[in-house]
Amino acid sequence: MFHCYGYAATSSDTPLAPFSFERRNPGPKDVQIEILYCGVCHSDLHRVRNEWGGTIYPCVPGHEMVGRVTAVGAKVTKYKVGDVAGVGVMVDSCRECANCRDGLEQFCDNGNTETYNSYDKHTGGHTLGGYSSHIVVDEHFVLRIPEGLDLAAVAPLLCAGITTYSPLRRWKVGPGQKVGIVGLGGLGHMGVKIAKALGAHVVLFTTSSSKTEDAERLGAAEVVLSTDGKAMAQQANSFDFILDTVSARHDVAAYLELLRRDGTLTQVGVPVEPQPIHAGTLVAKRRNYAGSAIGGIAETQEMLDFCAKHNIVSDVELISIDQVNEAFERMLRSDVKYRFVIDMKTLKARQ
Numbered sequence: 425m426f427h428c429y430g431y432a433a434t435s436s437d438t439p440l441a442p443f444s445f446e447r448r449n450p451g452p453k454d455v456q457i458e459i460l461y462c463g464v465c466h467s468d469l470h471r472v473r474n475e476w477g478g479t480i481y482p483c484v485p486g487h488e489m490v491g492r493v494t495a496v497g498a499k500v501t502k503y504k505v506g507d508v509a510g511v512g513v514m515v516d517s518c519r520e521c522a523n524c525r526d527g528l529e530q531f532c533d534n535g536n537t538e539t540y541n542s543y544d545k546h547t548g549g550h551t552l553g554g555y556s557s558h559i560v561v562d563e564h565f566v567l568r569i570p571e572g573l574d575l576a577a578v579a580p581l582l583c584a585g586i587t588t589y590s591p592l593r594r595w596k597v598g599p600g601q602k603v604g605i606v607g608l609g610g611l612g613h614m615g616v617k618i619a620k621a622l623g624a625h626v627v628l629f630t631t632s633s634s635k636t637e638d639a640e641r642l643g644a645a646e647v648v649l650s651t652d653g654k655a656m657a658q659q660a661n662s663f664d665f666i667l668d669t670v671s672a673r674h675d676v677a678a679y680l681e682l683l684r685r686d687g688t689l690t691q692v693g694v695p696v697e698p699q700p701i702h703a704g705t706l707v708a709k710r711r712n713y714a715g716s717a718i719g720g721i722a723e724t725q726e727m728l729d730f731c732a733k734h735n736i737v738s739d740v741e742l743i744s745i746d747q748v749n750e751a752f753e754r755m756l757r758s759d760v761k762y763r764f765v766i767d768m769k770t771l772k773a774r775q
């Protein structure tokens with residue numbers, strides 16, 4: 425074991441605070457990474473505050489990491505000391521079930537090991553995430569970061585990037601298609617950029633007219649205020665695909681009405697409450713209603729390579745680790761364009 429430090433919450437109602445802990449020394453297939461940047465995902469906040477239930481304390485959140493390889497096990501073949509590497513939402517899975525064999529580790533039938541708040545089969549404790557100095561991960565779950573991208577702005581691709589890329593690819597978004605992105609936050613702003621790079625005509629739906637200019641800058645061809653009934657009605661029956669990134673309560677049925685025949689609406693945001701949908705809305709135009717969760721490891725690598733080719737990164741605001749509690753509050757007010765990223769150098773400075 426070796427010594428690490430980070431920020432942890434010790435209960436649902438205490439702020440994140442400095443925390444020391446041990447991680448396993450790299451095993452034969454493990455990569456040890458010194459973390460340079462870690463994105464602040466909305467799910468970090470949900471988890472820290474136990475809003476989904478089941479949070480194990482102390483909780484070190486963070487699943488959007490970019491860092492430098494500082495050690496590798498004897499059987500590691502893909503990484504060497506000094507490489508820039510990334511870690512996302514998963515650090516392990518069974519690798520034997522049908523989904524793992526298909527490269528869809530996020531749907532592992534035996535439960536994948538999430539980067540934090542999962543059972544850690546190496547220690548018998550629970551996994552601890554990226555708001556920390558180092559992490560040790562099996563090389564299969566480590567991502568190669570292409571050269572030439574701003575590393576701080578790459579970090580959010582490991583969750584927000586793949587969460588939007590995977591469904592856009594799965595439903596074959598491309599040139600000649602009209603694609604809607606619902607919500608312009610951490611996920612939505614990546615959805616706009618990636619859908620645009622795939623060649624689609626992108627329409628952003630937002631409740632806030634102040635986001636129009638930004639959405640156009642990010643690549644939206646049209647911006648529709650979802651509170652404007654007339655503007656929404658004008659979009660009826662016209663979309664090939666809609667990616668819904670909103671996790672607050674909202675009227676999903678209103679968006680289903682905008683799909684053309686055989687169109688698909690996929691949710692990546694997860695509202696707490698069930699949402700009523702009349703089957704007639706689907707039946708009338710043979711519409712599809714679907715969901716999607718992050719992406720497999722191979723697809724996450726494909727996403728990073730795609731983003732490098734198209735020069736896509738997240739729009740980020742870099743913060744020091746001691747600003748993270750304030751960043752949570754600002755995230756709740758949607759006061760961030762569009763992802764906070766922690767500069768982990770500031771963690772070391774405090775030790």
Ligand SMILES: [Zn+2]
Nearest residue numbers: 465467583584
């Ligand atoms: Zn996330």
Ligand SMILES: [Zn+2]
Nearest residue numbers: 518521524532
């Ligand atoms: Zn599996």
